[in-house]
Amino acid sequence: MTTTQRAGTPAATPTGTGRGVMPVIVVALAAVVSAISALNLAAPSIARDLDADQKQIAWVVDAYALSFAALLLLAGAIGDRYGRRRALAAGLVVFVAGSGVAMATQSAGQLIAVQAVLGAGAALVMPATLSTITSTFPPERRVRAVGTWAGVAGASAMLGLLATGLLLEAWSWRSVFAFNLAMGLVALAGTLAVVPESADPDAPRLDLVGALLSVAGLGLVVYSIIEAPTAGWESARTLAGLGLGLVVLAGFVAWELTRPDPLLDPRLFRLGGFSAGTLTITVQFFGFFGFIFLVVQYLQLVVGRSALVTALSVLPMALVMMPSARGLAPHLAGRVGVRPVLAGGLLLVSAGFAVLSRLEATSSYLPLLGGLVLLGAGMGLAMTPATSSITDALPASKQGVGSAVNDLARELGAALGIAVLGSILQSVYRDELRLPPLPPAAAEQATSSVGAATHMGAAVAGPAQSAFVAGMQTALLWASVTTAVLLVVVVVLGRVLPVAARTVSSAAAGSASPRE
Numbered sequence: 001m002t003t004t005q006r007a008g009t010p011a012a013t014p015t016g017t018g019r020g021v022m023p024v025i026v027v028a029l030a031a032v033v034s035a036i037s038a039l040n041l042a043a044p045s046i047a048r049d050l051d052a053d054q055k056q057i058a059w060v061v062d063a064y065a066l067s068f069a070a071l072l073l074l075a076g077a078i079g080d081r082y083g084r085r086r087a088l089a090a091g092l093v094v095f096v097a098g099s100g101v102a103m104a105t106q107s108a109g110q111l112i113a114v115q116a117v118l119g120a121g122a123a124l125v126m127p128a129t130l131s132t133i134t135s136t137f138p139p140e141r142r143v144r145a146v147g148t149w150a151g152v153a154g155a156s157a158m159l160g161l162l163a164t165g166l167l168l169e170a171w172s173w174r175s176v177f178a179f180n181l182a183m184g185l186v187a188l189a190g191t192l193a194v195v196p197e198s199a200d201p202d203a204p205r206l207d208l209v210g211a212l213l214s215v216a217g218l219g220l221v222v223y224s225i226i227e228a229p230t231a232g233w234e235s236a237r238t239l240a241g242l243g244l245g246l247v248v249l250a251g252f253v254a255w256e257l258t259r260p261d262p263l264l265d266p267r268l269f270r271l272g273g274f275s276a277g278t279l280t281i282t283v284q285f286f287g288f289f290g291f292i293f294l295v296v297q298y299l300q301l302v303v304g305r306s307a308l309v310t311a312l313s314v315l316p317m318a319l320v321m322m323p324s325a326r327g328l329a330p331h332l333a334g335r336v337g338v339r340p341v342l343a344g345g346l347l348l349v350s351a352g353f354a355v356l357s358r359l360e361a362t363s364s365y366l367p368l369l370g371g372l373v374l375l376g377a378g379m380g381l382a383m384t385p386a387t388s389s390i391t392d393a394l395p396a397s398k399q400g401v402g403s404a405v406n407d408l409a410r411e412l413g414a415a416l417g418i419a420v421l422g423s424i425l426q427s428v429y430r431d432e433l434r435l436p437p438l439p440p441a442a443a444e445q446a447t448s449s450v451g452a453a454t455h456m457g458a459a460v461a462g463p464a465q466s467a468f469v470a471g472m473q474t475a476l477l478w479a480s481v482t483t484a485v486l487l488v489v490v491v492v493l494g495r496v497l498p499v500a501a502r503t504v505s506s507a508a509a510g511s512a513s514p515r516e
Helices: 014-050 054-082 084-102 108-136 139-170 174-194 208-231 236-258 266-270 272-302 307-336 338-356 365-392 396-432 440-448 458-496 498-509
Strands: none
Touching: 014 054, 014 084, 014 108, 014 139, 014 174, 014 272, 014 307, 054 084, 054 108, 054 208, 054 396, 084 108, 084 174, 108 139, 108 365, 108 396, 139 174, 139 272, 139 307, 139 365, 208 236, 208 396, 236 266, 266 272, 272 307, 272 338, 272 365, 272 396, 272 458, 307 338, 307 365, 338 365, 338 458, 365 396, 396 458
């Protein structure tokens, strides 16, 4: 795979790439990924300062994820056509400006709106970071660079929690956005200084109909998933939203199959590496962000840790994930192949969730540490080959779209994980909660929120914490089972799809040679 440049744009040299581009990509990527998890720790202070209710607090985080996920495909195509450096710079400008505005917001509604704008900026940034790597790094260094990208993409959620914990020790929640602004400015300056331009000089016009259908369909699906824990998974609103979203996405698939230059060719999913990689990323981040959502509450509301100690408690996962993704995964893939490494990583992830599902209110830190190490090592091993499988299946001219699919899988997985595992937690919590006699209003408040229950005295807090732990155990067990099922599916896909991949490689991916 070679770099595709616009006319008049100098190609990046290996030396320049190694010394300049990667640090910039890492900072830009860390900024937009950490923003998803950082506000989980800041939620209590935001609620107090802006007088926000539980649903508004949920949307402060979810508005970012919804905008991010819905715009990724279009943003990737924009980078392919108009230049990945331009897309990266434009996204960082939006991210920086939005962070500055967020610091001055005075209501929950204003903050939710700004978060949606920040998500749009992040949608331009994230696919541009990966496609810049795959279109500028020489082949002999690309796998290691992609491993670094995958490790940073996973570990940044943990680092975001740590940075937020540190900031909240001294300042208010607004300092989180000041931190985002500073990271965005550093990344923007580096982008303008050292990142080379890369794009497809013969790119067709943007598929605006396909873009509209993808944004509408993904927006409806993600919105319905996020709202489901509140509205109910079996409610008419949730089912209608999911159904309509799936119908629109089916229309998107039908439209794309008729296009000579589609925004996303559905036939790409007949490529073994592309489909297996996309599914793996989705399920991994389903479990990962669902786990973060649960464990932050567990450590703060059940164990009684501060925001900073909570962040430090989960940090070992990031410390294991980075070397696993950047060094161990590429080394093992070169020796034994991609599929065994991918399968081994998923096995460790499933085992990690199984260990974490045994946590109790009185558990020591040791079982949590053991589960975090297994989870971090497994995700590091699985993310790098999964990400490489997606990008290696496509030619240089389609790296922005391939990167967007990879990022879309992460964001959809994150939204699904928070919504589904959170819904399981809440359902079990309600079923298991045994309250003493209380006024109806207080009983409803305790039933709807473990955070509220923990402030109602020991007679209410104790049963609420026990019910929360039961819900968390069930949710994490489901995450373990889901990952184990994925392991079986990936093994099957690896056996049945290589022949199909060769039959569609020329039609769906130009000159790409799928690597199984």
